[in-house]
Amino acid sequence: MFSYLLLTAWRSLKRNPFLSLLVVVGIALGIGVSTTFVTAVYRLSLHPVPEKEDRLFYVRMDSWNPERPWRDSLPDDPPDQMTWRDALEVTSGDIPTHQTFMYKAELTVHPEDKDMRPFRASTRLCTNDFFALFEVPFQYGGPWSNAADAAAEQVLVLDHATNAKMFGGEDSVGRTLRIEDREFMVAGVMAPWRPIPKYYDTHNNPFEDPEEIFLPILLSESMEINGAGNDSNWKGYERNEYADTLASERIWIQTWVQLDTQRQKDDYAAFLDAYALDQRKMGRFERPLNNWTQETAAWMRDQHIVPAEAKTLLIISLLFLVVCSVNLIGILLGKFLARAPEIGVRRALGASRGTIFMQHLLECEIIAAVGGLAGLGLSVLGLWTIEALFVIDLNFKLDLNMVGAGMLLALVAGLLAGTYPAYRVCRIPPAQYLKAQ
Amino acid sequence: MEFGPIVRSLFHNKTRFWLVTLEIALTLALVINCAVYILDMGSKMNRDTGMDIENILVVHTEPVSPDFKDETFLSQVRDEDLRLLAAQPGVLSATAFHQIPLSGSGSSAGRRAEGSDLNTIVIPYYLVTMNALRTLGAELESGRDLMASDYPPAGQDDIRDDDGVQRFNVLVTRSFADKLFPDGDALGKAVVNNDGTSVQTIVGIIKHMNNSWPTSDFGSDVMLFPLKPGTAERMRYLVRTRPGGLDALAATLEESMLTTNPDRIITLTSLAEVRDDTFSEDVALVKIFGGVIVLLFVVTSLGIFGLASFSVTERTRQIGTRRALGATRAAILRYFLIETWVITGIGLTLGTGMAFGLNMALASIADSPRLELPLLLTGIVVFWLVGMLAALLPAMRAMMVPPVLATRTV
Structure with missing residues (x-):
């Protein structure tokens, strides 16, 4: 019975190929546009490390001006970065499973090969726990040691591309690289790694590549490195030497901790508050106690990773699908009702209302399925266009999820759009059309 | 019917x-x-940027030698660069800027009108060497341009009075001037930071120019500060050529600048490209x-x-x-x-x-x-x-x- 219905539906589609094409194009556009934007926004708002969803925390402490909040528009929020002295202190305990404090800089690499010009490399100053905290994959070697962190040794981790550029992609562990006026030994080379967004530090550009070079952060003191990210300061200070900056109220450091158990979370929150109260005795942290360990997803929301326009486009694209569905209902209704005399005959010959209804619904679903497939093709084009226009890598895949979601959307739209026309057509009284002939 | x-x-x-x-x-x-x-x-x-962006070349230099950590050395290189740039054929004017207008990155400070109870507002500013207006192609509406005597004397990086208050003469745009002095009498008045430790006297008013964030609601608020810019990390220059002379200048400029001092990475773009990037x-x-x-x-x-x-x-x-x-x-x-x-x-x-x-x-x-x-x-x-x-x-x-x-x- 089903195959008979399928056959009738197919015949009816074939009978008016132009109209069927029109309908398929309509639904394909709707599915194409909506899946494009749904996928784009979904990719942007995806949790970057799902396996650590509720264990990875960004630390924020309110060390700001007692007179006014960090942002007048967000009076309850602590600043989005930390001072050097606080970040150093709150990552020195043993409560978190992993913890790091860090910032971005730009340092000059002097290649040994005299034919290569020196170049600026984006550099992250951090502790060796960075790599475990953010699950960084290694191709050769690994993070530097705890001892190297403590003694600020001249060691580094290279990213995959820079290792290819400087050492031809070979295992360069143990070899040296000249940065600024010092020689560094390679401790590890990362495998290709591209978190989207660059969630561990979204300041400046949340979709840029991770840094090219990673160095122990305590080197900052002797190398007098200035950050290349955002910084702000509420309290002026006389800067005679580099240490003045490290002791100042300038906020420019990012701090992350991994807390696996509730016990750790409670202990760490208590630890932060105790630290802040302790600082208050020295005349700092005069604002109400407000220290956050913020889950990654909440931190991404605060950083507005998904731009406002993306939400607008998402809404517009879903309404676009509604327009396409309404369009579909109208055309199907016309198409089906134009066939009324034939239906009348079939009903008179004994086809039940249910059969007629099912046949037409099936026809709609065939249209929807074909339109859905075409729409998925369009959405791949659409996503490529978005990637090219915005110069970002959404890293989307036409995987089962996306195909499934797109097809489901198409079939639901087909069902919604087809039900009424199919209902109308199965209500056609047989007698009227027999008479008219 | x-x-x-x-x-x-x-x-x-x-x-x-x-x-x-x-x-x-x-x-x-x-x-x-x-x-x-x-x-x-x-x-x-x-919108009109107020600048001759088609004919302005942006020269980014990133020193790669520790020599530049020495202030005297740095300022020598800057002077030599500015002389060299101004002497290139087709160049009208060259000025060092600490940040580039229309680029999306810049600096800003809070200022209020001296002796008034108007609120502090944010003012994007640029540290510039001489001839900034001529280099930008921006028009001076009233008052005068910055002069050599507005800059700190050689060897100093600040001008302070006997009470330790920082005092400078500055140029501001009409748009900013009107926000702090709604009666339109900003010329000769002073603006001051929150705690009163930094006072700037307005000696000239620029008719119009955009800052680093042209689409923001303070996109035309600018203060030009007579302080010579440049750090051991980066020095930037704007160079204005005669119409159509930009490409010819860009073709040979890197080489001549490296002859003055080879220890730096030089990148050249036009200010129009900088704007297009910001708007991309x-x-x-x-x-x-x-x-x-x-x-x-x-x-x-x-x-x-x-x-x-x-x-x-x-x-x-x-x-x-x-x-x-x-x-x-x-x-x-x-x-x-x-x-x-x-x-x-x-x-x-x-x-x-x-x-x-x-x-x-x-x-x-x-x-x-x-x-x-x-x-x-x-x-x-x-x-x-x-x-x-x-x-x-x-x-x-x-x-x-x-x-x-x-x-x-x-």
């Missing part, structure tokens, strides 16, 4: 009629709201919104086309009858076009309300621009034309139905 019968027959087939009306209404609402974004961004991008995301959004508009028109034209086609097919016999009873071809064409015209009209009326509703909804979710009436009217006119075009083909098919059809059974 046939207006009455057309409307009555429309209501004869209510569902399909309302469906297309709804589709048209929704489409209008969406198209208009996409267009609002495009217009808003377009007007932001096309907005341009991409404009293209996307534009694409959505085109697709919306396509889908809805298909809908109108479909409706008109059915309407013709269903009534083939009636058309034949009307023709047989003496109706001209033109009358048949007119009938179907008027039918579409009425449907589109009702749809657009509904759509006007929806457009405003959607605009308000989007404004509450994302900070979307407001819908203006002229845009809406343009949208309606364009839509009406698109609707008529979509119905033209089926209407012409109707026109060709021969009267003899009335006598046949289907």
